[in-house]
Amino acid sequence: MEIPVPGFLKEQSRLWTVRWRISRLRRISPRPFGLTGDAEGRPRTLGSESASTGMIEEIRAAMKGLAVPLDSLSLIYGDYLDLSKPLAEVTTHWDGRSWFTQDKPPGVPSSAWELIPSSAWELGDAERRDDAIAREDWKALGYPQRIPAEGPFVPGSTEVIVCGSPREVPTMSYKHYVALSFSEGDATVTVVSRYPLPEMPRFDLVTDLEIFFAGYTRSMEELAGRLDGHRR
Numbered sequence: 001m002e003i004p005v006p007g008f009l010k011e012q013s014r015l016w017t018v019r020w021r022i023s024r025l026r027r028i029s030p031r032p033f034g035l036t037g038d039a040e041g042r043p044r045t046l047g048s049e050s051a052s053t054g055m056i057e058e059i060r061a062a063m064k065g066l067a068v069p070l071d072s073l074s075l076i077y078g079d080y081l082d083l084s085k086p087l088a089e090v091t092t093h094w095d096g097r098s099w100f101t102q103d104k105p106p107g108v109p110s111s112a113w114e115l116i117p118s119s120a121w122e123l124g125d126a127e128r129r130d131d132a133i134a135r136e137d138w139k140a141l142g143y144p145q146r147i148p149a150e151g152p153f154v155p156g157s158t159e160v161i162v163c164g165s166p167r168e169v170p171t172m173s174y175k176h177y178v179a180l181s182f183s184e185g186d187a188t189v190t191v192v193s194r195y196p197l198p199e200m201p202r203f204d205l206v207t208d209l210e211i212f213f214a215g216y217t218r219s220m221e222e223l224a225g226r227l228d229g230h231r232r
Contacts, residue, residue: 047074
C-alpha cells in the first residue's frame with residue numbers, strides 16, 4: 001500500500017476545504033450585495049465570511065442540506081494579486097454590524113480614539129494585504145492584523161446606485177484606498193477599494209454566486225502554487 005506524502009495530504013485538505021466552503025455557501029439565504037454594471041467584467045472571487053452558528057449546527061445543516069445563516073459575506077472584484085489593478089471588496093453584514101472596530105485600549109485618550117474613522121481598521125488591513133503581496137509573503141494573506149491605518153484620512157462623498165436608486169454616501173480615503181458604506185433593508189454593506197471606484201458604481205443583490213466559486217477555486221490553486229514555489 002502506498003503511503004501518501006505530506007504534499008498529497010495538504011492538497012487533499014485544500015480541495016476538501018474548497019468543496020466544503022462552496023457547498024456551504026450554495027445554501028445561504030438571504031443574498032449578498034455586489035458590484036454590477038462595468039465591474040462585472042472584472043475577475044471575481046470570494047472574500048471572507050463569518051457566522052455565529054456552532055459546529056453541531058454546521059454539521060446538521062450540511063447533512064440535511066439546510067441553509068446556514070451568515071453574519072457577513074465578502075465578494076471580491078478585481079485581480080487580487082496584481083497591485084496595478086483595481087480591487088474592491090464588498091461585504092454584506094446581516095448581524096447589525098458594520099465596520100470592524102476595536103475597543104479603546106487603556107491609556108488612550110477618548111478624544112484621540114474618536115478621531116480614528118470607523119473604516120480605518122479595514123483600510124489598514126487592505127494596505128497590509130497589498131504589502132504582503134508586494135513582498136510575496138503568501139503566508140500572511142488571510143490573517144489580518146486588525147491595526148487601524150495611521151492616516152492621514154480624507155473624508156468625502158460619492159454617488160452610488162443601490163438596487164436601481166441613486167443615493168449619496170460618505171467616503172473615507174487613505175492613500176489610494178477608498179472606503180464607503182450604505183444600508184439597504186436589513187443589511188449593511190461596507191466597501192473597501194484599492195484605487196477609486198468607477199463613477200456612480202452600482203450595487204445589487206447577487207443571486208448567482210457560481211462565478212465567485214469558480215474564481216475562489218482558481219485563486220486557491222494559484223496561491224497554493226505560489227506557496228509551494230516559495231517553499232522550494
